Amino acid sequence: MRNNKDRAGPSVFRFEAQLVRHPKPAQQGGWGLVNVPKSIGKQLRGMTTVEGTINGHPFRAALEPNSSGSHSLRVNQAMRRGASADPGDKVQFAILGPEPEPKLPADLRVALSTAREAKTLWGDLTRLGRLDWMRWINSAKTPETRARRVRRTVEQLSSGKRRPCCVNFYEFMLHRVGEQ
The missing domain is CATH 2.40.30.100 (AF2212/PG0164-like)
Structure with a gap:
């Protein structure tokens, strides 16, 4: 092997x-x-x-x-x-094998370092689960929205939520495919 x-x-x-x-x-x-x-x-x-x-x-x-x-x-x-x-x-x-782990954005890394529960759950997520959160954060169009999403990510992870609350990326992508 x-x-x-x-x-x-x-x-x-x-x-x-x-x-x-x-x-x-x-x-x-x-x-x-x-x-x-x-x-x-x-x-x-x-x-x-x-x-x-x-x-x-x-x-x-x-x-x-x-x-x-x-x-x-x-x-x-x-x-x-x-x-x-x-x-x-x-x-x-x-x-x-699986794609390499994507690089954790600096703002999210800093935010997770201050929230033990969120950091623990982050480490327990699958690579795909972590990608979902990062896509949601990275899709923000303004710095203010991005900062709000980073805060919300930490809050939701701290409360035990494993997926982004606001966007079902798979449903969104299927909808986009259906439009074409």
Whole structure:
């Protein structure tokens, strides 16, 4: 397994694993299953969508947490055909890891340093959760609005809220896509 961190952007995790038959193949349409090495799984949190290759064949799929403390990847028939792989085969994977953690804006870093509860919750958020807050703060058009959003972020995190209150970015983006 190799983890390339010598370039900007996400890490690339490379590993070899045995493709096993899904425990319930009839219900899963003949899917296979691969267990991701724990050394990679511990760098991921929760279910996450990844892009990568299996024996050079590109795919996009979900990595799901499993009971062994890592993640599993369901390998569907299209992925198996593209990779020329059957259950029992050893297959080569290259998976793009998560994007690097974005740089915390200075004003938010200072504000979090003065609020223990907010800072603790900030550290517990997923990368995507932190990105949501930073997008909301960074979308302010005036310095006054930005300062107000930084204050509000700290207040809401201190009260246990994990997502920005005022903007559902995903709904907003879907609405924008629908306009085009």
